[in-house]
Amino acid sequence: MSRIPIIAGNWKMHKTAAEAVAFVREVKGKAEIAGVESVICAPFTALPALAEALKGTTLKLGAQNLHFADQGAYTGEISGAMLKELGVHYVIIGHSERRQFFAETDEMVNKKVHAAFRHGLVPIVCVGELLEEREAGKTRDVVRRQTEAAFAGLSAEQAAQVVVAYEPVWAIGTGRASTAEDANEVIGYIRGVIGGLFGADAAARVRIQYGGSVKPETVPDFMRQPEIDGALVGGASLEPASYIRLVEGAKP
Ligand code: 13P
Numbered sequence: 418m419s420r421i422p423i424i425a426g427n428w429k430m431h432k433t434a435a436e437a438v439a440f441v442r443e444v445k446g447k448a449e450i451a452g453v454e455s456v457i458c459a460p461f462t463a464l465p466a467l468a469e470a471l472k473g474t475t476l477k478l479g480a481q482n483l484h485f486a487d488q489g490a491y492t493g494e495i496s497g498a499m500l501k502e503l504g505v506h507y508v509i510i511g512h513s514e515r516r517q518f519f520a521e522t523d524e525m526v527n528k529k530v531h532a533a534f535r536h537g538l539v540p541i542v543c544v545g546e547l548l549e550e551r552e553a554g555k556t557r558d559v560v561r562r563q564t565e566a567a568f569a570g571l572s573a574e575q576a577a578q579v580v581v582a583y584e585p586v587w588a589i590g591t592g593r594a595s596t597a598e599d600a601n602e603v604i605g606y607i608r609g610v611i612g613g614l615f616g617a618d619a620a621a622r623v624r625i626q627y628g629g630s631v632k633p634e635t636v637p638d639f640m641r642q643p644e645i646d647g648a649l650v651g652g653a654s655l656e657p658a659s660y661i662r663l664v665e666g667a668k669p
Pocket of ligand 1 (some may be wrong): 427512584588589590591592628629630631647650651652653
């Protein structure tokens, strides 16, 4: 089963709408490479302008969060319907920064995954262990717990459509990436967990990215690993030239 490589930039809290449009002007055409799916996950405020700027390109638009309710008294929150209306395709759910700084729990992550599917959005679900969990030999336990919780209540067909991003928390923004071999091992384990829950077909189809200090020059190392289907990239996705090289590095 061949899985289409997916490179997603997670801009986090970077770029105004005008800056986002200027970025697209630079990457248009160049970051559109046959056989690689390229995605930009931008702040909410840049999404309408980006949707317009990306028209006629193969780049896909992603958000970085959504609320789990369809609507209601949740001041400051954004629903799946609001994102869908803008032309958003992907939504990052359960990023470690949201778990750490905004108290997102496994249960909330699961509710958000269901909300994404209700609105026709594809979740990019983040899992990954803290440094102390890795050092205590708990990496597998942590990614199992997070994966099982995030996927609870999905159909096998939905499970196969989810993109998982394995992002060890100690590797994010630190310049200290996981080795490709270690990432491959954990990602293979996550695929096994999904297989145990939803069967071999879903496990073979689900795409699992690595994230954490990925640079253009390291993308090919990760992509050579059989279990790794792409990357979720923060810092190195912000500069147009760097983003283009990330996508090129995933060329099959
Ligand atoms: P960096 O690529 O900046 O380490 O960030 C990774 C990340 O958190 C992507 O979601």
